[in-house]
Amino acid sequence: MRFGLPADARVVSCYEAGRDGFWLHRALWAMGVENAVVDSSSIEVNxxxxxxxxxxxDARKLVGMLFRWLWGDEKVWRVVRVPSVEEEDRRQLHxxxxxxRRDRARLVNRIKALLFGQGIRLSELKGLPDHVAELRQxxxxxxxxxxxxxxxxEWQKVEERTEQIGILLKERRERLRTGEDAGSECARRLCQLRGIGENAAWLFSLEFFSWRKFRNRREVGGLSGLVGTPSxxxxxxxxLGISKAGNRWVRGLAVEIAWGWLxxxxxxxxxxxxxxxxGQGSSRMRKVGIVALARKLLIALWRYSETGVVPAGAVLKS
Structure with a gap:
């Protein structure tokens, strides 16, 4: 064997989470290598x-930290929870x-900018191909x-994106209605609450609740990045404000849903x-409070998705 090691020698490796995704992790485990995917932002630096x-x-530093982690120092860094192939594939739709949607918004803004450069300001672009010849500088x-x-x-690209969005929404609706996987079932349960729509239910389920195993409410708040940062x-x-760690989509949507919850x-x-x-505070205090409400609401939704216990005082859709 290479390096003079026996055939049954234990081999452990690690790499930083990033563009490589999780294929390398799965390939290493398939070859018998114990691998850990590490959150790069948790690695201490000089x-x-x-x-x-x-x-x-950098490699020497990672090896040293890997030894510390193997010796039981679990706080030396944060190890990423690797989803299964099926769990990762379910997230492709949303x-x-x-x-x-971002591509469509970018194209619409580009069209408006092109027209604005000629002194034309349009609030709406509906039916633009039929009227572009009538526009005046x-x-x-x-x-x-x-x-x-x-x-x-550019407008043709907008229509292509609009058609693509319609197809994706139809597919999501169908999965939400008939899907038998854990993500679809969790999203259906969340959709029963008034104030939680398809978009929020699907994203919360597929990105947060259905494939992660939270042990307590602190882990829910910590992973959403909605916990405080004391100094x-x-x-x-x-x-110093909220930590902004974890999934930014979930964090942003949680704040948005909190306003709708009120x-x-x-x-x-x-x-x-x-x-x-x-409620009676200043505008700034209400914004600070909505982040606290978003954290509490996310924890309540997690408990509801796990146990079916409706948040106290909440109403289900008729």
Whole structure:
């Protein structure tokens, strides 16, 4: 054997989570190598203003931290929970939907920018191909032919993205209605709550609840990045805001859903708690409070998805 090791020698490796995804992790385990995927942001670094950095130094540092981790120091870094192939594949639908919506918004903004550059401001682009020849520049003249053709080509891309979004939404609706996997079942349960729509239920389920195993509410809040970041030293106590760790899609949607929860579930204990604590405060205090409500709501939704216990005072859809 290489390095003079016996055939049954234990081999352990690690690499930083990133662009490589999880195929390398699965390939290493298939070859009998015990591998760990590490959150790169959890790796401690030298805080000197100037520090040497080479691939050799980085590799040595990872090996040293790997030894510490194997010896029982679990806090030396954070190991990423690797989803199964099926769990990872289920996330492709809504991620493609997010990408398609962003592409469409980018194309619409580009068309508006092209027209704005000629002194034309349109609030709505509906039916643009039928009226592009009627548009007039600042001096009353028609758009140049080259610009008209470019606008029409960009609009064709918008229509392609719109068609793609419609197909994806139809497929998501079908999976939500008939899917038998854990993600679809969790999303169906979340959809029963008033104030939780298909988009939120699907994303919370596929990105957060259905394939991760949370042991307590602190893990839910920590992974969503909605927990505080204390900065205490001696008698000085400061709060640096939320940690913003974990899944940014879940974190952003949780804050958005929290505003909707106040509207659609005003009689729930969470909404009443928010009104008592922040309802009469300033605009800034209400924004601070909505983050706290988002964290509490996410924990309540996790308990509901796991046990079926409806959040106190919440109402189900009729």
């Amino acid at each position: 805080r000197r203003q100037r520090r040497a950095k080479t691939d050799r130094l 991620r493609e939907l997010v990408t398609a 600042w001096n009353g003249e028609a758009l140049p032919s080259g610009l008209q053709q470019r606008v029409l080509r 205490d030293s001696g008698e000085t106590k400061r709060e 509207r659609y579930q005003p009689a729930s204990e969470l909404s009443q708690w928010y009104q008592r604590r922040f």
